[in-house]
Every structure is written in C-alpha cells, then in structure tokens.
Amino acid sequence: MNITDNERQLIKKCIRQNSKAQFLFYEKYKTPLFGLCLRYAKSEAEANDFLQEGFINIFQSLSQYKEEGPILNWLKRVVINRILSLLRKKQLKFDKNIDLKELQNAQVVVNNSSELAEELIELIQQLPSGYQTVFNLYAIEGYSHKEIAALLNISESTSRSQYFRARKAIKTAFQNHKSMK
Amino acid sequence: MGNSFEEEIQEVLSGFNRKPDSSNWLKIKQKLTIKKLGAIVNPFLIIMITLFIVIVTGWILQQKIGEAPHPEKRHIFIISTSYAYEGDEIIAVTTDTVYLDDELYQKGQKLFDRHCAPCHSVELDKKSTGPSLSGITTKRDRKWLYEFTQNSQKMIVEKDSIALELWNEWAFSVMPPFQNLSKEELQAIYDYIQAETYVEKN
Numbered sequence: 197m198n199i200t201d202n203e204r205q206l207i208k209k210c211i212r213q214n215s216k217a218q219f220l221f222y223e224k225y226k227t228p229l230f231g232l233c234l235r236y237a238k239s240e241a242e243a244n245d246f247l248q249e250g251f252i253n254i255f256q257s258l259s260q261y262k263e264e265g266p267i268l269n270w271l272k273r274v275v276i277n278r279i280l281s282l283l284r285k286k287q288l289k290f291d292k293n294i295d296l297k298e299l300q301n302a303q304v305v306v307n308n309s310s311e312l313a314e315e316l317i318e319l320i321q322q323l324p325s326g327y328q329t330v331f332n333l334y335a336i337e338g339y340s341h342k343e344i345a346a347l348l349n350i351s352e353s354t355s356r357s358q359y360f361r362a363r364k365a366i367k368t369a370f371q372n373h374k375s376m377k
Numbered sequence: 378m379g380n381s382f383e384e385e386i387q388e389v390l391s392g393f394n395r396k397p398d399s400s401n402w403l404k405i406k407q408k409l410t411i412k413k414l415g416a417i418v419n420p421f422l423i424i425m426i427t428l429f430i431v432i433v434t435g436w437i438l439q440q441k442i443g444e445a446p447h448p449e450k451r452h453i454f455i456i457s458t459s460y461a462y463e464g465d466e467i468i469a470v471t472t473d474t475v476y477l478d479d480e481l482y483q484k485g486q487k488l489f490d491r492h493c494a495p496c497h498s499v500e501l502d503k504k505s506t507g508p509s510l511s512g513i514t515t516k517r518d519r520k521w522l523y524e525f526t527q528n529s530q531k532m533i534v535e536k537d538s539i540a541l542e543l544w545n546e547w548a549f550s551v552m553p554p555f556q557n558l559s560k561e562e563l564q565a566i567y568d569y570i571q572a573e574t575y576v577e578k579n
Contacts, residue, residue: 215409219402219406222402222405223402226396226397226401227395230395230396231390231393231395233397240398243397244398247401248401248404248405251401251405252408252409252412255409256412312389313389313390313393314393314395316386317390317393335383336390363382370386
C-alpha cells in the first residue's frame with residue numbers, strides 16, 4: 197500500500213505546520229482514530245481528550261513517518277503510545293480480585309442499539325482500566341503479551357491472566373447480546 | 378479455532394465509525410499554536426537576554442573607560458579600603474585603586490566639612506589651626522588615622538611616637554576627640570581626603 201502523491205504533499209505541508217493542511221489531515225483520519233480512542237477511554241469525553249492529545253503527537257512526529265506500511269497503522273501506533281502514556285499517569289489498576297461476573301451479565305444500554313460494534317465498545321469500556329487496556333492491545337491491536345508487559349510495565353504473566361479473564365467476560369457478555377437480538 | 382473470538386471482534390470493529398466532537402479541531406489547533414509559540418519564544422528569549430547582558434556590560438565598561446582619563450570629573454575616584462579585624466579591632470588596612478562613587482564622595486565631603494574643615498585643609502601645605510591633611514592617607518596607615526581621630530589624647534598618653542611628635546610640633550595643642558564617628562564615617566572622610574589629594578596631584 198503505497199501512499200499517493202497527493203497524500204505525500206499533504207504530509208509535507210503538515211510538517212511545515214500549514215494549518216489548513218493539518219485540518220484536512222485531521223478530517224481525513226479523525227473517524228477511525230476516534231473509534232480507537234473510544235475503546236481505551238471510559239467515556240466519550242475522555243476519548244475526545246485522547247484524540248486531541250494523539251493528534252498533537254501526530255503533528256509533532258509526522259516527519260518521522262518513513263512510509264513503511266499504511267499510514268493509518270502508523271497513526272494508530274502514535275495515538276496508542278500517547279494514550280498509554282496518559283493512562284500510566286492515571287495509574288492503571290491490575291487488581292486480580294476484581295469481580296468480572298457482573299460484567300458478563302451486564303445489560304448494555306446503547307443509545308443507538310443497531311450497531312453491534314457500539315455494544316462491543318460499551319462492553320470494553322466497562323472493563324476495569326487495566327483489563328481494558330490489555331484487552332485492547334492484545335485482542336484488537338494484536339500486540340504480544342511480551343510487548344504489552346513492556347509497555348505497561350507489568351509482568352508477562354499478569355498480562356496473560358488479565359487478558360484471559362477479560363476475554364472470558366467480554367465473550368460471554370457479547371454472546372449473550374448477540375443471542376438476544 | 379483459538380483465535381476465532383479475536384477475529385470476530387476485529388471484524389465487528391473494523392466497520393465502526395464515529396465522529397468525534399466538532400470542537401476537537403479547535404482545541405488541537407490551540408494546543409499546537411501554544412507549542413509553536415513556545416518553540417519560537419524560548420530561543421527568542423535567550424537571544425534577548427544575551428543581548429541585554431552584552432549591552433549592559435558594554436555600557437558599564439564604556440563608562441569606566443570613559444571616566445578613567447578624566448580625573449577632573451571629581452566624583453568618581455580611586456579608593457577602596459579593606460580592613461582586617463581581630464575581634465572588634467582593626468589590625469590592618471589596605472587601600473586599592475578603584476572607583477569611589479558619587480554618593481560615598483559626597484558623604485565624605487559632608488563629614489569633612491562639618492568635623493574637619495574648621496581646623497584642617499585638604500589643600501597642599503596650607504596650614505590653619507591644624508596641619509593640612511593633603512596626602513595624609515599615603516603617609517599614615519588607616520588604623521593609626523582612625524584611632525588618632527577618635528581620641529588623639531589617649532594616644533599621647535599611651536606615648537605613641539607619631540602622636541607625641543605632632544603634639545610637640547603643634548605647640549602642645551590637642552585635637553579634640555571624635556569618638557562618635559563610626560568606622561564607616563571615618564572611612565568616608567579619609568576616602569574623601571584621598572580623592573581630593575588625587576585631584577590636586579593630577
């Protein structure tokens with residue numbers, strides 16, 4: 197997936213801090229990146245914060261983009277790194293004793309209930325923050341437990357057990373939802 | 378299939394789209410502007426501060442160089458006195474050549490006019506009731522001068538050789554004691570005398 201000349205021009209202008217180009221760039225990528233932010237956030241407001249901070253980091257490090265692979269993947273990585281640094285400040289909790297039973301039976305109230313994805317995101321948001329982060333990184337972003345352990349400064353086995361429990365809870369709840377449709 | 382669940386949710390999420398708040402761009406722009414300004418302001422500030430220091434140093438140097446060859450500008454002169462104390466007592470006094478500022482000069486002049494001028498002159502070899510004080514600071518050390526000024530009679534009683542000699546020379550008339558003059562005031566007076574002597578000689 198090579199990027200087009202137009203895209204390359206746009207990136208160059210963004211690096212030169214042309215604010216019109218930066219706006220176009222933001223408009224182009226805000227939707228998929230906001231979806232990502234929502235998964236890591238507890239609320240829509242927090243997701244908006246993540247998106248703002250993420251884009252600031254994007255514009256500041258855009259000159260380091262080497263065109264290795266699709267740009268959206270690179271953008272996602274930048275945003276995730278920013279989100280993780282914000283989450284680390286909030287002290288993620290990796291408490292083993294948190295009961296996830298409640299979540300498994302949770303009735304997710306979705307305003308726009310037609311969207312399966314929205315329901316899934318609502319479920320993910322209800323996970324305790326540590327579980328939520330590990331789940332996102334492993335199941336959706338495809339990071340390995342080794343990478344996650346390094347990123348979150350936890351042991352690999354913590355990452356594994358957190359993921360295992362989160363997966364079980366989400367899977368059960370998600371299956372229940374689907375069967376209810 | 379162990380990964381079926383992950384694949385399933387990845388697929389569910391892949392089509393997901395949600396528009397963020399419309400106010401986001403404005404906030405991003407604001408934050409970017411602040412960062413941009415910060416990047417410009419910091420080097421700018423450093424340059425300004427450096428310029429300021431250079432200009433001020435230059436100005437001070439120019440003042441000093443400008444003043445030095447013009448001793449007729451009487452208020453900037455060549456005196457600095459340092460003391461070595463032993464307890465409360467001065468055991469050594471050294472004077473160096475530096476600038477005496479206007480304020481100190483005027484302080485010395487005022488004190489001299491009030492306490493010394495009735496009997497002494499600072500003009501060379503002009504005797505009045507007492508000897509001329511022109512060049513006195515090079516003839517005697519400061520410690521002796523301060524003690525003599527504060528209480529010359531005591532020094533005569535203690536048989537200080539110079540005090541006795543002066544006493545003889547000046548027909549056994551005694552200089553009144555100025556015990557209420559502080560060390561700082563004495564210093565100001567003799568600095569003034571030294572400055573005046575310098576002017577006269579140059």
